[in-house]
Amino acid sequence: MVKQNLYLCMGSACHQLGVYEVLPKLQSMIGEYHLEEKVELKGSFCLDTCSDGIVMKFKEKVFTKISPENIEQKFIQEILPNIQ
Numbered sequence: 040m041v042k043q044n045l046y047l048c049m050g051s052a053c054h055q056l057g058v059y060e061v062l063p064k065l066q067s068m069i070g071e072y073h074l075e076e077k078v079e080l081k082g083s084f085c086l087d088t089c090s091d092g093i094v095m096k097f098k099e100k101v102f103t104k105i106s107p108e109n110i111e112q113k114f115i116q117e118i119l120p121n122i123q
């Protein structure tokens with residue numbers, strides 16, 4: 040199976056909002072939901088929606104307003120359904 044890239048923005052705006060706290064939580068959820076075979080977590084340059092919280096992208100879908108506090112909830116409600 041070909042892995043799809045799941046991008047996490049590492050641009051400066053997202054960095055300031057705490058991307059480095061989001062990253063380990065994402066990594067552990069990818070393990071928890073056994074997605075290692077399906078997605079490859081990658082850092083990305085600015086995804087151009089800087090004013091909208093931390094940004095992630097999967098295929099053509101962009102997920103905004105992510106924070107270290109809500110990443111678990113966002114992942115389960117918005118990102119996970121797009122991966123599975």
Ligand code: FES
Pocket residue numbers: 048049050051052053054084085086087088089093094
């Ligand atoms: S820095 Fe993340 S969208 Fe611009």
